[in-house]
Amino acid sequence: MDYYVEAISVKKRSYKTEVYRIRPLKELLGDLRLSEITPKHVVAYRDRRLATPNPKNNNLPLANSTVKLELMLLSHVFSTAVMEWGMESLINPVEKIRKPKAPPGRSRRLTPQEEKKVLGAAFRHPNHEFFAIVALALETAMRQGEILAIRWENISWAKRTVFLPLTKNGDLREIPLSRKAYIVLHDYMTPAREGRVFGYTSSGFKSTWRAFMQRLEIKDLHFHDLRHSAISSLLERGLNTMEVAAISGHRSMAMLRRYSHLLAYKLVEKLDPKPKRKKNRPILRDQLPPYPALITHYSNCVVVDFPDFHDLRVGASKEQDAIERAKGILLRKVVGILCDGYEPPTPSFPDSIGVPSSKSRIEMISPI
Structure with missing residues (x-):
């Protein structure tokens, strides 16, 4: 496992997360050689981890998804050993066991009232960057890490786009800026020639968001849920799935469907479109x-x-x-x-x- 970290994990963007995820694998299976690990060992590991208290809430066990990700990582260790470390005779025991069932994806998105409340309070936040980050998340569907990594030299004011040279899935992406997003970056913030747009670190912003939610007394709203809301809003505005996927960076339509939570009442007009009226001068x-x-x-x-x-x-x-x-x-x-x-x-x-x-x-x- 230590060699896997040094040779494989270190090359991944999820390096820190993977090191954390390997700890229980080393603790519970570390006294065995790869060739000694059988499906029986993996089943015992799975069941023990599923019974482990959740560090965030001791009244609940570890989430199924957490244990499933640990097993997927262990499976990749075996696959890597077979393909790259000359251990062709090794059998992957993880493939032979039943994996924990992952829970359904979150369907949380802001209500219109919550969106106004969040934006209003964010606008009055003592750190003006906080409002800009929240507004961009709702307008562009960018992830938190992508927003915090924006650099001034990657913004094209003429094309009204932001270039993301490094994203979660490793692809390059160019994000179109809506009028509101453009105003946030061009007028609300102070543009510079180069450098990072935002000074927040990932952990610093997460702490600020938690405190912000507690102050507003809004329950069960993660910052990532703003991405859900933005994707749903793009679809409701009439963009097709390919256009939305180009903005959000999703490779599969299945993942995009999981993130989109359309408000039914906004689809009523599409079911029974009103006849087009002649253009009259509005009062x-x-x-x-x-x-x-x-x-x-x-x-x-x-x-x-x-x-x-x-x-x-x-x-x-x-x-x-x-x-x-x-x-x-x-x-x-x-x-x-x-x-x-x-x-x-x-x-x-x-x-x-x-x-x-x-x-x-x-x-x-x-x-x-």
Whole structure:
């Protein structure tokens, strides 16, 4: 096993993970030669590991998927010994045993309300990079490691793309940037000629995300679930599976299907498409609807937040002043979106917005 680490694992991107995964194999099978390991030994290892308490929660056993990955690694050790180490007579005992059944893949994605809540809170996070990372995950379907590894010299502002020279599956990939993703990198961040875009390390960002979720009191939401949400959103926007796979980097349609969790109500219009209406000049008033605002009274000020616009927050010493200022800023925001040729977001239903405390209330505010 030590030789496998030195000769094989060290060449893999998953080197650290593999070293960690080899520890129990060495501990429970390390006193045996490869030629001495039989299916009986592997079955005993499997059953013992399945009964081992989970280090993250001692009330639960190790996940089936964890034990299955360890067995797959052991199987690869045998395959490598046969093909590369001159041990042609060796028989792989892992192939002869029943593997733990892997659980179904996660189907968690953000609800529309959760997405607004997450983006709004991320925008107010003390580290401005945190919001940019969250927004890019939802717009590009990139993995956490891919986002943290983005370099300024790999961004093409003219083509509006990000080049990823190294991805999880080893392929090169070029990611198209949506308008929102472009604004995040070009306007929200401070572009440079070269170097890493983000200063977060992988472990540092994971710790920040855990604390962020606890503060928002959102249950069972992993950062990787944002990738699920982004892929589903791309499919709902009308991109076909080949186009989405080119963005997400999936090699097989089976994996892509596992990651896509389409919202049924967004598919209704595709089942019964509305007849195309003649292009008439839209009525401006209809494009400037009232939006729900969260009005919160603090000891020395009143703050107005718009859940449909994560970057709109207005404060003043008096409520009426705060509301008047909020109207003006809301108007400029909506008109700016219209001038860019895009549709403003559909106002949320007031009942769908959670009121955080007795000091807050929801009120509809019109920009005109």
